[in-house]
Amino acid sequence: MNGSFRVGSLFGIPFYVNTSWFIVLALVTFSYGTELGATFPQLGFAASFLLGLVAALLLFSSVLAHELGHSFVAMRQGIEVKSISLFLFGGLASFDRESKTPGQAFWVAIAGPLVSLGLFGLLRSVLFGFNTLSPLTAVISLLASINLILALFNLIPGLPLDGGNVLKAIVWKITGDPYKGVVFAGRVGQIFGWLAIGTGLLPVFFGYGPQLWNILIGSFLLQNAGRAAQSAQIERTLSSRTAADAITPDSPIVRSDLTLREFANQHIIGNTREWKRFLVVDETGKMIGAIAADDTKKIATSDWVRTTVVELTQPLTLETITASTSLLEALQMMERIHQNELPVADETGAIIGLFEKNTAIEILRSERETETHDTPKSAEVQVSNE
Ligand SMILES: [Zn+2]
Structure with missing residues (x-):
């Protein structure tokens, strides 16, 4: 105190x-x-x-x-x-x-x-x-x-x-x-x-x-x-609410066997968010590290079709939560480990998305609006638009 x-x-x-x-x-x-x-x-x-x-x-x-x-x-x-x-x-x-x-x-x-x-x-x-x-x-x-x-x-x-x-x-x-x-x-x-x-x-x-x-x-x-x-x-x-309800759409997750060309086309170009870092998963969905979006610049664009994501992957260990974890537990964990985002895994351990602290805040905000305006559906609409 x-x-x-x-x-x-x-x-x-x-x-x-x-x-x-x-x-x-x-x-x-x-x-x-x-x-x-x-x-x-x-x-x-x-x-x-x-x-x-x-x-x-x-x-x-x-x-x-x-x-x-x-x-x-x-x-x-x-x-x-x-x-x-x-x-x-x-x-x-x-x-x-x-x-x-x-x-x-x-x-x-x-x-x-x-x-x-x-x-x-x-x-x-x-x-x-x-x-x-x-x-x-x-x-x-x-x-x-x-x-x-x-x-x-x-x-x-x-x-x-x-x-x-x-x-x-x-x-x-x-x-x-x-x-x-x-x-x-x-x-x-x-x-x-x-x-x-x-x-x-x-x-x-x-x-x-x-x-x-x-x-x-x-x-x-x-x-x-x-x-x-x-x-x-x-x-x-x-x-x-559970982490599954709050996964960020277009989460920055990329498969390790993608070429840099595919990575850029599918994940960077046209993405609504400019992610600086992507979590890299293997073919089973398990996290093996992370790739920095900027690191692709180290490779000549002409070589992108021949280079795979795994070659630029840096080792990274992050605490993960399961899809059924409540948002309350997830936030308590974030508080404990001083992190604003956590990868969400399904029951097999495959990463299915990212849960961000801001999403929880957004959920609370729309919940409050729902209460004051008494329009029960707006919470869901707002979250999925995020
Ligand atoms: Zn007392």
């Missing part, structure tokens, strides 16, 4: 703190220190601020306990926790994959708020043991409230909050479709976002100042809920 640095590991999980968190640390220390100093004048300046700092650090531990709640349940499901980060608004545990069933997703999502609620209950019951007000009970009572707020705020049913993930799991369970869950929870998050902004602005109409926190939280919800719904839509489209 941007502006975060690692402070160590907890239960084998890399642990990061965002620089924005230090602003909160300073603010809480200052405001709570001031408050303690006013309530308990006997404490003195230094002791009140020290206690303010302790309270701020315990607040930080409460957020951490919440994130560890999510993480432990995820780890029990065999999910790897990549990191826990603390930032301005709270914490974030990121996992290497999502839960496999709606039930499991539900438990990962609810675990954090349950930890916070548990801490709230525990701290409140500790307070019963004290009958006088002291700086200690004041800190415990503050922590109890903070844990309650952590639980309730995170239970707002909009993505990316825990409540949104709980909602997603429930809709997933009912419909059997995780994407429907994300889209639904994303929409609800947007409604809550607008509500928060609305309630934040409402006082202005009555001559008061706006509720800045509501507006801030509302915009955070809107921004992220919209993003969650959008990325779910993208993933759904990409996982429903």
